[in-house]
Amino acid sequence: xxxxxxxxxxxxxxxxxxxxxxxxxxxxxxxxxxxxxxxxxxxxxxxxxxxxxxxxxxxxxxxxxxxxxxxxxxxxxxxxxxxxxxxxxxxxxxxxxxxxxxxxxxxxxxxxxxxxxxxxxxxxxxxxxxxxxx
Numbered sequence: 163x164x165x166x167x168x169x170x171x172x173x174x175x176x177x178x179x180x181x182x183x184x185x186x187x188x189x190x191x192x193x194x195x196x197x198x199x200x201x202x203x204x205x206x207x208x209x210x211x212x213x214x215x216x217x218x219x220x221x222x223x224x225x226x227x228x229x230x231x232x233x234x235x236x237x238x239x240x241x242x243x244x245x246x247x248x249x250x251x252x253x254x255x256x257x258x259x260x261x262x263x264x265x266x267x268x269x270x271x272x273x274x275x276x277x278x279x280x281x282x283x284x285x286x287x288x289x290x291x292x293x294x295x296x
Contacts, residue, residue: 187236189233189234189235190233190234190235190236191231192220192231192234193217193218193219193220193231193234193245194236195219196266196269197217197264197266198217198218198219199216200215200216201214201215201216201217201272201274201284201285201286202214202215202284202287203282203283203285204285207285208285208288211225212225213225214287215284222251222262227249227251227252227258229252230249231247231248232248232249232250233247234246241267242266243266244264244265245263246261246263246264247261247264248260248261249261260276261276262274262276263277263281265281270286271283272284
């Protein structure tokens with residue numbers, strides 16, 4: 163009888179554990195529209211093209227890289243959605259594959275980095291014209 167109880171408990175754990183361990187990750191074909199625009203480390207940096215990162219539906223552009231977005235994963239976070247963009251980049255005349263984490267704080271502030279330990283805060287820059295993506 164004791165063995166049957168143990169088997170029953172293990173069977174329930176096996177059924178319930180995978181459901182508890184999975185997260186609701188959504189895969190998108192582009193960067194969310196709410197993140198499109200130019201971003202800089204500070205509002206004062208918005209006039210310095212070398213410090214600006216521009217995001218569009220299928221583009222990530224900085225002074226160091228010009229990338230095409232392959233896909234974006236959206237994961238729920240405690241303070242809102244966290245995005246991870248998979249990019250194909252042209253950096254200094256060679257092609258690379260890269261990922262970048264995008265964690266919006268609010269509509270005008272965004273943390274970006276290669277991983278969570280390297281996130282840096284960026285401020286939204288005012289639009290400078292019809293083509294803010296270079």
